[in-house]
Amino acid sequence: MKKMVSLLLIFMLTLGLLAGCVQKEEATTEDVKENKEEQVTIALGCWGSSPAETELLDNQIAEFNKTFPNIKVEKQVITGDYNEQMQANIAAKSEPDVYYLDVYQAPNFIERGVILPLDEYIDKGDLKDFEDNLLAGFTKDGKVYGLPKDYNTLALFYNKDMFEAANSEVPTTWEELRAAAKALTTSDVKGITLSNDAARFIPFIYQAGGDIFDGNSIVFNTEEAAKGLDFYYSLIKDGYADTPQNLGVGWNGDALAQKKSAMVIEGGWMIPFMADAAPDVNYGIAKLPKGDKEGDLAFTVAYVMSRNTKHQEAAAEVIKFLTGKQAQEMVAESGLAIPTRKSISSLYTDKYPERKPLVDMVEFSKVYQFGTDSAKILDQLNQAGEKIQFGNVSNAKAALEEAAAALN
Amino acid sequence: MFPVLYKEVKKMATNLIKSKTPPNKRKIFFVKRETLDGWLFVLPVVILTLVFLIGPILVAFMLSFKEYSFLDAGTMFDAKWVGLSNYTDIFKDKIFRKALLNTSIYSLGVVPIQLTLALSLALVVNSKIKGKSFFRTAYYIPTQTSTVAVAVMFLFIFKSDGLLNKFLGIFGLPAYSWLNDVRFALPSIMTMAIWSSIGLYMVIFLAGLQEIPDSLYEAANIDGANKWQSFWFVTFPMLKETFFFNLVVSMIGTFQVFDQAYIVSNGNGGPLNSTMTMVLYLYRTGFREFKMGYASAIAFVLAIIIFILTLVQKKLFGEENQM
Known part of the structure; x- marks a missing residue:
């Protein structure tokens, strides 16, 4: 008898443990036809950011809750590596209903059906207000899978005092860039810091008329692309530029902050960084110098809807509101990011006129995204850059051909 | 534990x-x-x-026998079986071979130097010198420091205007970008690993040294053995078990190196894959290229390699004990 009792106890204990692991099944299909009066909760997944940015999002959510009292938005801050953590959540089907998605990850998420198309919930006319180049990053086969919340382009950040001392003009073309870099280079300062990073040299490939990925396959092994890359690395070889590593800094931003170079190519994230790290550096922002044509990269993040959400309509409302005019005006006012709506961008540039170059570059930009094999393509491009810098190849064309061969 | x-x-x-x-x-x-x-x-x-x-x-x-990514709609149990193709792909994969080579060089470099230095330090702090508790603690502290913190610290040492170059500058040598050079990036990480884990092996050697009964040394002394002979014929054979334990643990640790390579190369394994280790590559294929099945296969290949190497070591060094 005692044995039976003990056995039963063990069994119950084990069961209790297991029950803890099993996910609670919530109400399922009937929720599709949502009762308007019913309160629904939408989990919003985001990464942790600065206190100012957190406050902006909190304010946007508060505004949303005022407008939609029956939808409660619950913020879930993903700590640690966002990409890794989100993948684990998706595998466990416990990801938030709505979450941030970097444009770089979008092709895989769309291809594998992790996120839902939003077309049935959005107004096609309203879509035209978004910067087309950004929206393209979240569009596939005519369907829109995410609405961009903010973006950044690359621009030239330069030290005004150094330019004045060297009596140089802010460059607008490749030739002027080379001349300025030469004039600004002294024994302790390089004209420009150029990192061994595809995310910084790809604009030069675009400016030379080259491309990376045409939507189906890689197309970077061309004379044009090689021309852009050759120009980029020629500045280093001629001694007017160097990599952050060789200058002993962590990244391009440090080089400008520590006055180790007069120019760097970076995005809007430099603004809070410089205010914090180097308030004494008097810097300006200019459009990227142009090669045969204008070209740039844009980095953007969108709100997307999980395929596992039980409240699609409510989730779509959240996405629409947070990328809507009111929320985008809040973004513009805060100056923390660039609004993705054309109708709001003037609000931003009027308030922060010195940042206009970042906004001006968006029309010449392609989003930082190269299909489902982005990670591999970028690896190979980065290595092509390193090979050119270390002199492992005779020229950029050879390096790009090797990269293309490795990918095929 | x-x-x-x-x-x-x-x-x-x-x-x-x-x-x-x-x-x-x-x-x-x-x-x-x-x-x-x-x-x-x-x-x-x-x-x-x-x-x-x-x-x-x-x-x-x-x-490891499936094609799966965390982004798939189905669960991992529904994922498509692909037989042995993940495993056969591994042996055709150039980056994997590079990662295997890097990891082997890393292990071959780190393990012997690490164990030799650890044993020397253990002998030093086991002798009757002044302030030996201080040295014991000092040598052990790096072990308690997070590898990420150590890696960041070494970034400051090896960067182009870092401590190492400042030091070399005293002798008139030019500054060098150590971590940005294909030849020196891996050795830099190896130095880091040796420095940060030496204390652990020292403590284990120390425990082994203190288990050797004094009577053996006395007997050796009476027989007229000098210091070197008593080390070679008493200490060394008596430490065999400890040595084997350290060797296996150190070898497994070096084959699983990840943190240092990740921090130093920003997760890329660069420059030119010179710091790509097996675990870093596994991580990249799983989370960045969305190939969990392939990553699992790499994990098992790594496990098999470690298993075989442990068996070989057992054959060579540990025949008499029961590890």
Whole structure:
């Protein structure tokens, strides 16, 4: 008898443990036809950011809750590596209903059906207000899978005092860039810091008329692309530029902050960084110098809807509101990011006129995204850059051909 | 701690199973009761081991024969079977071969230097010098520091205007970008690993040294052995077991190197894959290229390599003991 009792106890204990692991099944299909009066909760997944940015999002959510009292938005801050953590959540089907998605990850998420198309919930006319180049990053086969919340382009950040001392003009073309870099280079300062990073040299490939990925396959092994890359690395070889590593800094931003170079190519994230790290550096922002044509990269993040959400309509409302005019005006006012709506961008540039170059570059930009094999393509491009810098190849064309061969 | 617990549980379980039913009937219930209580006590550990150790290993083994990514709509059990193709792909994969080569160089460089230095330090802090507790603590502290913190610290040493170049500058040598050079990036990480884990092996050697009875040294002394001879004929053979333990642990640790390579190369394994290690590559394929099945196969290849190397070491160094 005692044995039976003990056995039963063990069994119950084990069961209790297991029950803890099993996910609670919530109400399922009937929720599709949502009762308007019913309160629904939408989990919003985001990464942790600065206190100012957190406050902006909190304010946007508060505004949303005022407008939609029956939808409660619950913020879930993903700590640690966002990409890794989100993948684990998706595998466990416990990801938030709505979450941030970097444009770089979008092709895989769309291809594998992790996120839902939003077309049935959005107004096609309203879509035209978004910067087309950004929206393209979240569009596939005519369907829109995410609405961009903010973006950044690359621009030239330069030290005004150094330019004045060297009596140089802010460059607008490749030739002027080379001349300025030469004039600004002294024994302790390089004209420009150029990192061994595809995310910084790809604009030069675009400016030379080259491309990376045409939507189906890689197309970077061309004379044009090689021309852009050759120009980029020629500045280093001629001694007017160097990599952050060789200058002993962590990244391009440090080089400008520590006055180790007069120019760097970076995005809007430099603004809070410089205010914090180097308030004494008097810097300006200019459009990227142009090669045969204008070209740039844009980095953007969108709100997307999980395929596992039980409240699609409510989730779509959240996405629409947070990328809507009111929320985008809040973004513009805060100056923390660039609004993705054309109708709001003037609000931003009027308030922060010195940042206009970042906004001006968006029309010449392609989003930082190269299909489902982005990670591999970028690896190979980065290595092509390193090979050119270390002199492992005779020229950029050879390096790009090797990269293309490795990918095929 | 976990392996120790696990061993205890295993011992207990085997004892329980072995315990024979005594002829006396009244005792039967008692013995069974004891068995039951035994299981009850070990139940938490058994469940933890099943859920967090054995379960995941089995799942990973299954995944290594599948094509799966965390983004897939179906669960990992529905994923497509691909047979051995993940494994055959590994041997055609140039980056994997590079990662294997890097990891082997890393291990071959780190293990001997690390163990030699650790043994020397252990001998020093075991001798009758002043302030030996201070040195023991000082040498052990790096072990307690997070590898990420150590990696960041070494970034400051090896960067182009870092400490190392400042030091070399005194002798008129030009500054060098160590971590940005294909030849020096891996050795830089190796230095880091040696520095940060030497204390651990030193402590284990120290424990081994203190277990050697003084009488052996006295006997050697009487026989007229000099210091070198008493080290070579007394200390060294007596340390064999400790040495084998350190060798295996150090080798496994070096084959699993990840943090340092990740921090130094920003997760790229660069420059030009010169710091790409097997675990870093595994991580990249799983999370960045969305190939969990392939990543699992790499994990098993790595496990097999470590297993074979451990067997070889056992054959060479550890015949007499029961590791």
